[in-house]
Amino acid sequence: MSDTPRRLDPTTDASSAAIILGCEPSRVGPCARCRGLTIRYGGGIPRAMPVCPACQAESEASGTGSAVRSGR
Numbered sequence: 749m750s751d752t753p754r755r756l757d758p759t760t761d762a763s764s765a766a767i768i769l770g771c772e773p774s775r776v777g778p779c780a781r782c783r784g785l786t787i788r789y790g791g792g793i794p795r796a797m798p799v800c801p802a803c804q805a806e807s808e809a810s811g812t813g814s815a816v817r818s819g820r
């Protein structure tokens with residue numbers, strides 16, 4: 749259970765969120781579901797995630813099978 753990703757509060761500083769997410773601060777943006785911070789923009793590595801890690805974990809846990817992987 750301890751490996752569940754943290755949800756990043758929207759008030760988190762973008763540079764701090766970027767460190768946690770492992771991306772550039774310019775790529776940080778709000779999750780499509782919870783408005784928490786995720787790697788919202790851009791391409792390359794790591795891949796952009798319109799839905800944050802915490803919401804993806806919820807989707808997988810609830811058995812929907814596939815998290816949102818593409819789109820902007």
Ligand SMILES: [Zn+2]
Pocket residue numbers: 779780781782783784799800801802803804
């Ligand atoms: Zn989310």
